[in-house]
Amino acid sequence: DVKVTQSSRYLVKRTGEKVFLECVQDMDHENMFWYRQDPGLGLRLIYFSYDVKMKEKGDIPEGYSVSREKKERFSLILESASTNQTSMYLCASSLGPRDWGETQYFGPGTRLLVL
Amino acid sequence: GDSVTQMEGPVTLSEEAFLTINCTYTATGYPSLFWYVQYPGEGLQLLLKATKADDKGSNKGFEATYRKETTSFHLEKGSVQVSDSAVYFCATSRRTTDSWGKFQFGAGTQVVVTP
Numbered sequence: 001d002v003k004v005t006q007s008s009r010y011l012v013k014r015t016g017e018k019v020f021l022e023c024v025q026d027m028d029h030e031n032m033f034w035y036r037q038d039p040g041l042g043l044r045l046i047y048f049s050y051d052v053k054m055k056e057k058g059d060i061p062e063g064y065s066v067s068r069e070k071k072e073r074f075s076l077i078l079e080s081a082s083t084n085q086t087s088m089y090l091c092a093s094s095l096g097p098r099d100w101g102e103t104q105y106f107g108p109g110t111r112l113l114v115l
Numbered sequence: 116g117d118s119v120t121q122m123e124g125p126v127t128l129s130e131e132a133f134l135t136i137n138c139t140y141t142a143t144g145y146p147s148l149f150w151y152v153q154y155p156g157e158g159l160q161l162l163l164k165a166t167k168a169d170d171k172g173s174n175k176g177f178e179a180t181y182r183k184e185t186t187s188f189h190l191e192k193g194s195v196q197v198s199d200s201a202v203y204f205c206a207t208s209r210r211t212t213d214s215w216g217k218f219q220f221g222a223g224t225q226v227v228v229t230p
Contacts, residue, residue: 004158033218035220040222041222042119042204042220042221042222042223043159043204043206043220044220045218048218058218090158090159092158092159102208103149103161103164104159104161105160105161106151106158106159106160107158108156108157108158109157109158
């Protein structure tokens with residue numbers, strides 16, 4: 001079974017802090033994704049990566065950056081956390097490359113609260 | 116731009132009732148279509164998918180048919196159980212010419228099944 005793990009289930013940070021969310025997948029997938037999930041808005045894509053060191057902006061990349069130094073690990077970085085970044089963050093991976101019928105496998109999510 | 120519209124929830128049903136969740140989409144070309152389910156406290160997992168017109172996806176008693184003419188992918192189950200209580204997300208995925216691709220999730224529909 002594919003396993004996608006996220007470093008924290010719950011996180012509380014202060015405004016202005018730098019925040020790292022880590023995601024690891026164990027199935028040698030090419031593609032990895034970061035979404036945020038908000039009530040009434042569903043999932044919105046922040047960034048995705050189709051290869052090591054490669055990344056593409058999603059629909060809402062402002063205020064976020066990402067890093068993919070190894071194939072299995074995809075990090076989401078909030079350079080200076082703000083209260084409007086309080087949300088549930090979901091990481092996902094898919095086999096790839098460029099197969100748009102592929103299933104995405106999701107981690108359990110990190111609920112981030114920015115005070 | 117691409118969008119996915121789902122019926123608003125919560126949808127409350129009695130056990131053994133018939134469930135329908137409507138999903139319509141707008142997208143250029145022929146996207147792949149998915150239903151994901153999120154059980155309480157968990158990440159999303161694939162429920163079913165269809166990659167071309169008139170395909171029917173099915174899993175765990177749920178079904179959905181890719182209707183190109185009505186741009187719809189409605190989810191149905193003939194007899195729901197309490198364990199089907201979850202949030203259901205409709206999603207599209209397609210190749211694009213000017214970037215890597217386009218992924219879109221609906222807002223999600225919460226389903227509550229009572230004994």
